[in-house]
Amino acid sequence: MSDDLNWRPVGHERDWPADGGKVVQVGARRVGVYRHAGKWYALKDICPHAGVSLAKGPVRDGVVMCIGHGWTFSLASGDLVSGPAGFSVATYAVRQRDDGTVEVGT
Amino acid sequence: MIAQRRLVVIGNGMVGHRFIEEAVARGLHQSWHITVLGEEPRAAYDRVNLSTFFAGKSADDLSLLPSRDYYHQHAIACHLGDKAAAIDRASRIITTAGGRTVLYDRLVLATGSFPFVPPVPGRDAAGCFVYRTLDDLEAIRAWATGRTAAGEARKVGVVVGGGLLGLECANAVKNLGLVTNVVDVAPRLMGIQVDDGGGALLRRKIEALGVKVHLAKVTSELTKRDDGSVAALRFADKSELPTDLVVFSAGIRPRDDLAKSSGLAMGERGGITIDHACRTSDHDVFAIGECALHQNRIYGLVAPGYHMARVAADHLAGVEDPATFSGFDMSTKLKLLGIEVASFGDAHGSAAGCHQLAFSDSRTETYKKLVLSADRKVLLGGILVGDAAAYGQLHQAMLNRIDLGTNPEALILPTIGDAKPAGFGIAALPDSAGICSCHNVSKGAICGAIRSAKLTEVGQIKSSTKAGTGCGSCVPLLKDLLKAELKKTGVEVKNHLCEHFPRSRQELHHVVRVQRIRSFDELITRHGVGTGCEICKPAVASILASTWNDHVLDAEHAGLQDTNDRYLANIQRDGTYSVVPRVPGGEITPDQLLCLGRVAKKFGLYTKITGGQRVDLFGARLEQLPLIWEELLTVGFESGHAYGKALRTVKSCVGSTWCRYGVQDSVGLAITLENRYKGLRSPHKLKSGCSGCARECAEAQSKDFGIIATENGYNLHVCGNGGMKPQHAPLLAADLSQEQVIRYLDRFLMFYIRTADRLERTATWFNKLEGGMDYLRSVVIDDKLALAAELEADMQRIVDTYQDEWRTVVEDPARRARFRAFVNSDAKDESVVMASERGQPRPATWEEKRDRVANLLTV
Numbered sequence: 001m002s003d004d005l006n007w008r009p010v011g012h013e014r015d016w017p018a019d020g021g022k023v024v025q026v027g028a029r030r031v032g033v034y035r036h037a038g039k040w041y042a043l044k045d046i047c048p049h050a051g052v053s054l055a056k057g058p059v060r061d062g063v064v065m066c067i068g069h070g071w072t073f074s075l076a077s078g079d080l081v082s083g084p085a086g087f088s089v090a091t092y093a094v095r096q097r098d099d100g101t102v103e104v105g106t
Numbered sequence: 107m108i109a110q111r112r113l114v115v116i117g118n119g120m121v122g123h124r125f126i127e128e129a130v131a132r133g134l135h136q137s138w139h140i141t142v143l144g145e146e147p148r149a150a151y152d153r154v155n156l157s158t159f160f161a162g163k164s165a166d167d168l169s170l171l172p173s174r175d176y177y178h179q180h181a182i183a184c185h186l187g188d189k190a191a192a193i194d195r196a197s198r199i200i201t202t203a204g205g206r207t208v209l210y211d212r213l214v215l216a217t218g219s220f221p222f223v224p225p226v227p228g229r230d231a232a233g234c235f236v237y238r239t240l241d242d243l244e245a246i247r248a249w250a251t252g253r254t255a256a257g258e259a260r261k262v263g264v265v266v267g268g269g270l271l272g273l274e275c276a277n278a279v280k281n282l283g284l285v286t287n288v289v290d291v292a293p294r295l296m297g298i299q300v301d302d303g304g305g306a307l308l309r310r311k312i313e314a315l316g317v318k319v320h321l322a323k324v325t326s327e328l329t330k331r332d333d334g335s336v337a338a339l340r341f342a343d344k345s346e347l348p349t350d351l352v353v354f355s356a357g358i359r360p361r362d363d364l365a366k367s368s369g370l371a372m373g374e375r376g377g378i379t380i381d382h383a384c385r386t387s388d389h390d391v392f393a394i395g396e397c398a399l400h401q402n403r404i405y406g407l408v409a410p411g412y413h414m415a416r417v418a419a420d421h422l423a424g425v426e427d428p429a430t431f432s433g434f435d436m437s438t439k440l441k442l443l444g445i446e447v448a449s450f451g452d453a454h455g456s457a458a459g460c461h462q463l464a465f466s467d468s469r470t471e472t473y474k475k476l477v478l479s480a481d482r483k484v485l486l487g488g489i490l491v492g493d494a495a496a497y498g499q500l501h502q503a504m505l506n507r508i509d510l511g512t513n514p515e516a517l518i519l520p521t522i523g524d525a526k527p528a529g530f531g532i533a534a535l536p537d538s539a540g541i542c543s544c545h546n547v548s549k550g551a552i553c554g555a556i557r558s559a560k561l562t563e564v565g566q567i568k569s570s571t572k573a574g575t576g577c578g579s580c581v582p583l584l585k586d587l588l589k590a591e592l593k594k595t596g597v598e599v600k601n602h603l604c605e606h607f608p609r610s611r612q613e614l615h616h617v618v619r620v621q622r623i624r625s626f627d628e629l630i631t632r633h634g635v636g637t638g639c640e641i642c643k644p645a646v647a648s649i650l651a652s653t654w655n656d657h658v659l660d661a662e663h664a665g666l667q668d669t670n671d672r673y674l675a676n677i678q679r680d681g682t683y684s685v686v687p688r689v690p691g692g693e694i695t696p697d698q699l700l701c702l703g704r705v706a707k708k709f710g711l712y713t714k715i716t717g718g719q720r721v722d723l724f725g726a727r728l729e730q731l732p733l734i735w736e737e738l739l740t741v742g743f744e745s746g747h748a749y750g751k752a753l754r755t756v757k758s759c760v761g762s763t764w765c766r767y768g769v770q771d772s773v774g775l776a777i778t779l780e781n782r783y784k785g786l787r788s789p790h791k792l793k794s795g796c797s798g799c800a801r802e803c804a805e806a807q808s809k810d811f812g813i814i815a816t817e818n819g820y821n822l823h824v825c826g827n828g829g830m831k832p833q834h835a836p837l838l839a840a841d842l843s844q845e846q847v848i849r850y851l852d853r854f855l856m857f858y859i860r861t862a863d864r865l866e867r868t869a870t871w872f873n874k875l876e877g878g879m880d881y882l883r884s885v886v887i888d889d890k891l892a893l894a895a896e897l898e899a900d901m902q903r904i905v906d907t908y909q910d911e912w913r914t915v916v917e918d919p920a921r922r923a924r925f926r927a928f929v930n931s932d933a934k935d936e937s938v939v940m941a942s943e944r945g946q947p948r949p950a951t952w953e954e955k956r957d958r959v960a961n962l963l964t965v
Contacts, residue, residue, distance in 0.1 A: 011929035017672065018665035019640065025931045030962055033929070038637070046937055050952040051959045053681040053937045058669055060640050067669075068679045 005093055005105030013100045021055035021064060026092075026104050033094055033102060034059055034075055041075035042092035042104055049087060110139045113422065114200060114210040116190045116364070118144030120153055121395030121411035122216030123170050128419035130180050138422075140182045141208055143200070146239055147187035149177075154408055157274050159243050160281035168240070193368035195388055212390050214418055215365055215378060219358035219396035219406070224266070228328030231336040234352045237265075237275040250282045250351055255333040260350035261285055264339060266325060267356030268295040273442040275355040276317055280443070287318045287347060289339065290356075294321060299438065299449035303464055304491040307473040311445050311492065320347065328352065358406050360397045373399040382430040384418040392418040400431055409543055409576075410434035416546065435505070435543070439490075439497040439579045448494035450501045451487025452477050460486055465518045474518035476500070483509055498583040506539050533590060541583050544576020549587065556591045564588060603864065604641040607634040611789070612861050615649050619900075624654055625662045644668045645864040648751055651787035652859045653900075655907040657914055658750075658787075659921055670749035673925065674911055675731055680949035682938050684724040685711075685734055687743035688784060691758040691776030691796070692719030701741040705734055712946045718755035718793065720746055725947050727935050732922050735912045744910040747785060751865070753792045756780040757805070761798035761815070768798035770815030775844060776804075779813075782848065783855065785908050789862040789871075792855070793828075807835045810868040811851060816840070820847050824854055824882070827869035835869075836879055839887060849898065853886045856897040937962060 010024035010033060021034035023045050032045035032055030043064070045055050052068035059065075063072040063081045072081040078091040093105035113134065115122055126142065129135060144150075151168040159168065171177075177184040188204040193213070200208045221236035223229055235246050250260055263279040265272050268290030280286045288295070294305030295312070309319050324342040331337045338348040360377040371379045371387035377399025384392045394414035396406055405411065413434060420428035437450030455462045459480035466473045472492035479486055485504040490497055500517065503510070510517070537550030555561060555570050564584050568574045574581045601610040607630070609617075614633070623629050626646050630638055638646075647666035651658055658664070658671055670676050675683035687702075702721050706713045711734075712724040726734055748754060758776035762768035776796035786792070795806035796813045805828075806812025812823040818841040826835025839850060862871040875881060884890040915921045927935035939955035940947040950958075 009930075015929045018637070019643070020665075020672075022929050023927060023935075024929045025933060028961070030928075030937070046959065046962050051937055051939075051955055051962075052679070053935065056669075056677060056681045058640065067677055067681055 007093075007095070007103040007105045009101050010104050011102050013096050013102055016102070020059050021057075023053060023055045024104065026106060029106070031092055031104055032064070033104065034064065036062065036075055040094045040096060040102070042094035043073065043075065043078050044090040044092075046089070047071065048089060054089065111137070111211045112141065112209055113138040113212045113214070114141045114143065114208055115214045115216060116143050116200070117216035117218055117395070117397075118142055118146070118150050118184070118186065119216060119218045119395065120150060120170065120408055121218070121415055122214075123150030124412050125214055125216060125394060125415040125419060126177070126182065127172075128415050129422070132419055132423040132425065134419065134423055135180045135182055138212075140180075141210075142177065142182060142184040142186075143188060143190045143202060143208065144184070144186045145189040146241070148240060149184070149186060151240065153238070156237070156240075156243060157278035157281060159240065160247065160278050165240055190364055193364060195368050195370075195391070198390070210390075212422060213392070214422075215386070215391065215393040215397060216395045216415075217361040217364060217397045219404075220361050221271075221354055222357040222359050223354045224325065224356060226325050226327055228330060228336070229354070231328050231330045231352075232334050233336040233350060234328065234354070237271070237278065237353050237355045243278065246278070246351070246353060247282060250279075250284055254335070254350065255331065262349045263287065263351040263353065264289055264347060264349040266290075266339075266352060266354045268292065268319070268321065269298060269355075269357065270296060270438075270440070270442070271357070272355040273312070275353050276312075277443045279351070279353060280315070280317060284351065285318070286316070287320060287349070288312070289320045289323050289325065289347065291324050292321065295319065296442075296447065296449075299447065299453060300489050300491060301454055301475065303466055303475065304447075304473045304489045307466065307471065307491050308445065308447065311471055312443055315443055317443065358396060358404075360399065360404055362397055365393065365397070373402060377404050380414075380431070382417075382432055383421045383428070384414050384431055385421070392422070394418050401433065403433070405434055405436070407434075407436060407438060409438075410436070412544065412576075413546070437501050437504075439494050439501075446490070446492060446494035448490040448497040448501075449488075450497070451485070451504045453487045453489050455487070457486055463515055463518065465515075476514060476518055478510070478514055482514060485510060485514070495582070498580055502535055502539055502541070502583070506535055508534050541587070542571075542573035542576065542580045545572040547571050547573035552584065552587055553591050556588060561588070562592065601863070603645055604639055606630060606636045606638050606642050609633060611645060611649070611864050614646065615653070615860050618649050618653050624650065624656070626650070626666050627662065638666075641864070644671070644751075647671070648787045648789065648864070652904065655785075655787075655904050657909065657911060657921075659911070659915065659924070664924075673728060673731060674745060674749055674915065675726065676749045678724060678949070680725075680938060681935070682724070682949070683726045683728065683731060684722050684748070685726055685731065685738075686716065686720050686722050686746040686748035687738050688746040688780070689720045689755070690780035690784070691756055691773045693758075693773055693777060695741070698741045698743065701737065701743070705737050708737075709734055710940065710947055712948060716748075719757050720748075720755060722748070725938075725940060725949070727927065727938055728925055729927050729932070729934060732916050732925050735916050739910075739913055739916060744784070745912040747911075751788055751790050753780070753783045753786045753788070753794070756783075756794040756796055757809075758796040759798050759801075759803035765798060767801060768815070769817055770798055770820065772796045772798035772804065772813075772815055775813060775815075775820070775847070778844070779848070779851070782905055783851075785911070786855065786859075786904055788855070788859050790865050790867045792868070808832065809835060811835070811854065813847060819843055822847055822850055825868040825872035827867055829867075831869075833869045833873075838879070838883065850886050852901040853894050853897045854882075856900050857885060857893070860897075 016035045021032045024031050024033050030045040032043045034041040036059050045053055047054050047066045050068045054064055054066055057065045057067045065072045074081050078089040080087045096102050150170040188202045190200050191203045192201050198210050221238050233249055263284035264287045265276045266289050268288050276286050276288050295308050325339050326342045327340040329337045336352050338346045340346050362376050362378050365378045366372055378386055378393040378397055380393050380398045380400050384394050386393050395411035414431055417429045417431045439448035455477040461478040464475040475489040477487040484507050535549050539549040541549050552573055561567055567584050574584050602608050603611055643666040677683055706723055709730055714722050716722050756776040756779045758772045761772035762770055792810045794811050795804035795809045797804040797806045798815045806814050807823050808826050808828045812835050814821045820842050821840045822838045823835035824838045827833045939950040939958050941950040941954050
């Protein structure tokens with residue numbers, strides 16, 4: 001990960017479930033931060049389809065499913081995995097420090 | 107250009123329509139110009155299930171057309187409400203009652219049948235009907251709901267005819283709410299399909315439903331009132347049966363007048379004579395269905411009619427090796443007034459030297475008879491009343507002449523203890539065995555489809571082969587075939603919970619209890635591999651909760667929970683949550699009602715009454731949940747567990763305290779039970795109902811456990827289900843005291859929790875339980891497994907350690923801190939936007955909220 005990024009702490013790893021997402025604020029941005037299968041991911045937290053918070057949806061097999069209409073997005077790329085083509089959400093860099101602090105880089 | 111040839115079909119009943127579908131399947135609509143003429147104003151509908159029209163089905167529900175514009179789509183001209191009046195075979199012209207003339211090159215007659223009305227004096231009285239078309243049903247309904255000349259409601263109906271059609275018709279009259287009588291000249295019901303033993307049981311069962319049966323009664327006259335409406339049936343023995351309505355349903359006669367007047371060859375007693383290709387005496391004219399006479403026989407069921415449709419279509423299409431009609435197996439399985447009846451082959455044992463085996467049980471109300479060949483090796487036929495589950499297998503054994511071995515009795519005798527019910531392995535059937543007779547699909551075709559398309563579910567077999575989509579009686583066989591085929595192809599049907607635990611849920615439950623394991627981490631370290639997944643985590647969370655009853659949001663359990671359990675609320679599609687406080691038995695105080703209203707207004711929530719006698723508050727943002735509960739707790743509300751795989755509600759009717767009919771205090775019992783089992787985590791949700799009398803207003807028989815009050819106590823029903831696949835809850839035990847109800851429920855519920863698979867409702871669990879209700883009774887009542895004391899103790903521990911999950915959260919700042927929209931801020935969730943509809947909030951549509959959330963999208 002590039003260190004040109006501006007890393008900002010958003011919480012401690014114990015705030016997250018073993019597998020799943022939570023929403024954080026990074027300045028004016030709403031970011032969904034996910035822990036899944038031992039890795040961290042971060043996506044812009046609004047479904048481009050109907051404006052629902054993505055991080056509330058279930059996470060499995062590397063995708064998060066929107067609670068609104070069941071569209072799924074790749075946690076790694078933000079690309080739409082199932083649903084009408086042509087939508088995606090932005091991704092962000094995210095990391096966990098040795099002391100458990102979770103940081104998002106912008 | 108050669109002018110397209112013209113194919114005309116007269117009749118748009120079930121068989122006439124099936125012919126069109128068969129014709130389209132063969133591409134006939136591309137090479138012929140097809141015209142359909144129908145007398146009724148409606149396109150083809152399901153006459154077999156006509157009685158459901160009075161149980162709430164609409165004419166549209168009964169329609170057989172795959173889509174409304176099916177005929178138009180396939181360029182088939184369809185003229186309904188215009189009866190064909192004459193056929194000029196010399197010029198090949200049909201004229202209709204409406205004055206239309208239609209030319210044909212080939213003609214298919216599917217004119218069906220009409221109900222036979224015995225020639226008794228007075229049959230023209232007002233209030234006398236036949237039972238054949240939707241128009242007939244509408245006329246019957248109008249009369250039944252009308253008033254007599256004296257201004258009284260009509261109360262009594264009589265069906266003349268105790269055969270298959272008569273009983274179906276009795277169901278319709280009963281559905282109309284009339285006192286229903288069935289009259290027949292024969293000494294038993296369904297004389298064609300069942301024998302004296304089966305008929306007697308059928309009569310008992312039908313009478314238990316409140317339908318009065320009058321057999322061996324010859325109607326000599328219908329008497330009339332002054333206004334010309336029917337007053338009573340007068341019988342040859344001079345007795346009378348007063349009535350407000352009469353429906354004749356005593357058999358059918360072929361509608362052959364059109365064919366007769368056109369000079370086609372007819373049977374002596376009617377019916378259009380056809381050959382093996384379903385051709386009439388005119389090479390260009392076919393006849394199919396109930397108007398056709400094949401080797402002096404009329405076939406009055408739909409399956410043979412469908413087969414004729416196939417035969418005629420094959421011959422018209424000129425396919426190689428066309429199907430032929432050479433008689434038809436009239437075996438049948440049906441449900442009449444909710445009673446299963448099956449009859450197959452030589453049901454009356456008319457073959458020379460044959461043996462008959464019969465088993466009759468007055469407790470379970472079943473009658474089963476087998477007719478065996480002289481050497482007792484081969485099944486020739488049989489009758490099943492009350493329980494026809496074995497029909498598929500027995501029918502196949504008969505058709506395929508399977509060797510029954512030395513002990514054919516076992517096929518109908520009830521099983522004792524853990525013994526599996528006897529039966530033939532499905533493997534014994536040859537590939538040519540016809541499994542689905544409605545769609546003519548063989549075992550070979552089904553197994554081939556399973557193998558080649560890698561099918562794994564019965565639904566896939568249905569859509570891929572059409573098997574099981576007609577009457578549905580072969581569906582159990584499809585399941586067996588699927589299981590056998592999957593096993594053969596090496597797809598092992600494992601019962602492991604998931605890849606992380608090489609054990610079944612039942613085994614895991616056992617080790618958790620016996621080894622006193624209290625956390626997921628401990629369980630996976632000792633008995634699993636890896637870190638777990640979305641299947642095993644919630645399943646283990648449920649096992650732990652139903653064993654140790656810790657708070658589901660305790661640190662070591664919180665991360666395991668499913669989406670809804672995670673925040674003790676039900677997430678909705680806009681990302682908000684709904685809140686359902688517990689209302690035991692549906693009894694709620696005015697103060698609680700006021701509190702609900704106050705909370706809804708204060709937090710801007712949408713309110714709706716649920717099906718379980720509670721109030722659901724929708725539209726709460728995550729951070730509002732503890733604040734909402736803070737207020738709900740003040741008037742005594744507790745968590746309703748609507749979010750959990752746990753006990754939901756015990757619905758009740760008002761019971762003997764208020765209701766004039768109630769025989770016990772159903773509300774009191776419902777509250778006791780709901781308070782006892784509230785918070786109980788289980789493999790799937792649990793619903794219950796408690797009715798104060800046999801009128802069953804609480805719908806207890808559609809619940810996982812249901813109690814119905816009797817004069818002597820309570821009847822306990824278990825393993826019912828509403829939802830997608832409704833199933834009635836069978837009776838576990840009758841006339842129990844309240845203490846017995848609780849004891850049996852403790853045992854039953856714990857036994858289910860221990861042994862069911864994950865996400866398996868009680869009904870599904872029960873259907874898989876070998877030995878069925880007898881086995882369940884032996885465990886729960888007779889304590890055959892010597893488990894009862896343990897099950898009761900386990901339940902008592904859950905009851906004793908109950909805590910209100912929401913009170914614990916509200917009173918504990920650490921747990922409360924989880925309920926924030928953002929991990930790192932107390933800001934409110936701006937993505938939630940409401941609009942207003944019918945005076946209440948609802949989630950805004952994207953168009954309505956786009957501007958409001960635009961800033962969230964752009965940054």
